[in-house]
Amino acid sequence: MIETIARTTGAIQLISRPAGFPEPADFALVELPVTGPGPGQVLIRNLFTALDPGMLMRIGDYPGIPMPPFGIGEPLSGDAIGEVVLSGDEALPPGTLVVHRLGWRDYAVADIATVRAVDADAYDSPSTHLGPGLVAYAGLTAVAGMRSGDTVFVSSAAGATGGLAGQLARLLGAGRVIGSAGSAAKVAYAVGELGFDAAFDYHDGPVADRLRALAPDGIDVYFDTVGGEQLRAAIEVMNPGGRVALCGALARQRAGGTPDTGPGDLLPVIGKRLTLRGFTAFDHLHLAPEYGRRLREWLADDAIVRTETIVDGLANAPRALLDLVRGEYRGKVVVRHTR
Numbered sequence: 001m002i003e004t005i006a007r008t009t010g011a012i013q014l015i016s017r018p019a020g021f022p023e024p025a026d027f028a029l030v031e032l033p034v035t036g037p038g039p040g041q042v043l044i045r046n047l048f049t050a051l052d053p054g055m056l057m058r059i060g061d062y063p064g065i066p067m068p069p070f071g072i073g074e075p076l077s078g079d080a081i082g083e084v085v086l087s088g089d090e091a092l093p094p095g096t097l098v099v100h101r102l103g104w105r106d107y108a109v110a111d112i113a114t115v116r117a118v119d120a121d122a123y124d125s126p127s128t129h130l131g132p133g134l135v136a137y138a139g140l141t142a143v144a145g146m147r148s149g150d151t152v153f154v155s156s157a158a159g160a161t162g163g164l165a166g167q168l169a170r171l172l173g174a175g176r177v178i179g180s181a182g183s184a185a186k187v188a189y190a191v192g193e194l195g196f197d198a199a200f201d202y203h204d205g206p207v208a209d210r211l212r213a214l215a216p217d218g219i220d221v222y223f224d225t226v227g228g229e230q231l232r233a234a235i236e237v238m239n240p241g242g243r244v245a246l247c248g249a250l251a252r253q254r255a256g257g258t259p260d261t262g263p264g265d266l267l268p269v270i271g272k273r274l275t276l277r278g279f280t281a282f283d284h285l286h287l288a289p290e291y292g293r294r295l296r297e298w299l300a301d302d303a304i305v306r307t308e309t310i311v312d313g314l315a316n317a318p319r320a321l322l323d324l325v326r327g328e329y330r331g332k333v334v335v336r337h338t339r
């Protein structure tokens with residue numbers, strides 16, 4: 001018999017749908033009742049919520065995406081890790097660390113089918129479980145079929161996913177790894193700290209020219225987090241048989257949803273027999289154990305630089321999400337729940 005408890009939780013709600021790039025005033029921190037857990041549910045005290053630019057596609061009005069927009073007056077949701085504090089199922093006793101989708105609130109009641117128990121001792125910080133490594137790993141291996149010796153181009157090279165994709169490409173045997181980022185400081189960070197062979201600021205003239213200068217023999221794989229001009233440039237500079245893993249749409253997310261002009265002329269895609277393949281991390285969850293094992297080995301060997309910013313308190317989450325997409329951070333950004 002499960003004890004039914006009632007308590008309240010802080011939660012971030014969307015209170016108005018932005019027409020373009022959101023403002024902090026589009027969000028509010030509210031107090032909501034929490035009831036439960038019932039049978040087959042757990043009550044989770046969230047420790048960290050991940051900030052993901054992809055949320056902007058559900059905050060604004062982006063036609064054509066498979067997920068419904070967040071409702072006005074409803075809490076946001078997103079990846080989080082927390083600790084079970086009350087359980088309606090003996091398989092997940094109190095104290096179990098779980099990854100789930102009900103972030104953006106301090107406490108969550110979730111059906112056990114929607115949570116995944118993780119090893120509390122796997123990493124120094126539980127927030128590591130929220131890293132974008134699986135999407136970077138799956139994009140390079142399963143989607144782009146990266147081969148040893150390939151020249152790999154990665155956009156948003158100082159960002160969470162791009163920064164990891166560049167490092168993984170090197171560890172997986174790329175011949176040359178080239179990155180792009182939005183400032184000279186980020187370019188220096190990608191090369192000096194993350195180990196990219198070369199990088200450029202995408203504001204410094206036509207991207208295709210910058211890419212051609214750094215990859216005179218062409219590129220074989222593009223890990224695309226951006227779309228728009230960078231995707232068109234990659235197609236232009238790509239070698240025959242090149243492969244693009246289409247992961248993200250930062251250019252459109254930064255532009256407040258305005259569709260960009262996409263890949264442009266597709267004739268080179270035919271002529272060079274290129275492959276452009278969209279994917280999500282959810283398509284490749286079966287790779288999670290393999291990736292987790294390799295990540296622990298790489299971390300133990302100090303072979304990966306893990307850059308993370310922790311923002312304290314749920315109230316600061318909306319502004320931090322917007323700052324993230326504006327380019328204020330490097331690496332992964334997570335919100336630490338403080339109650």
Ligand SMILES: NC(=O)c1ccc[n+]([C@@H]2O[C@H](COP(=O)([O-])OP(=O)(O)OC[C@H]3O[C@@H](n4cnc5c(N)ncnc54)[C@H](OP(=O)(O)O)[C@@H]3O)[C@@H](O)[C@H]2O)c1
Nearest residue numbers: 054156159160161181182225248249250251254280281327
């Ligand atoms: N397919 C999936 O399953 C999946 C999973 C995770 C993430 N994603 C997507 O992958 C992308 C990256 O996510 P993330 O969490 O790793 O974000 P991130 O790269 O850490 O995010 C923010 C960065 O976006 C860059 N940016 C902003 N406007 C830009 C523009 N117009 N052109 C180029 N870069 C711009 C900024 O870097 P600069 O300062 O360098 O401009 C900023 O630091 C997002 O689109 C996200 O939705 C997809």
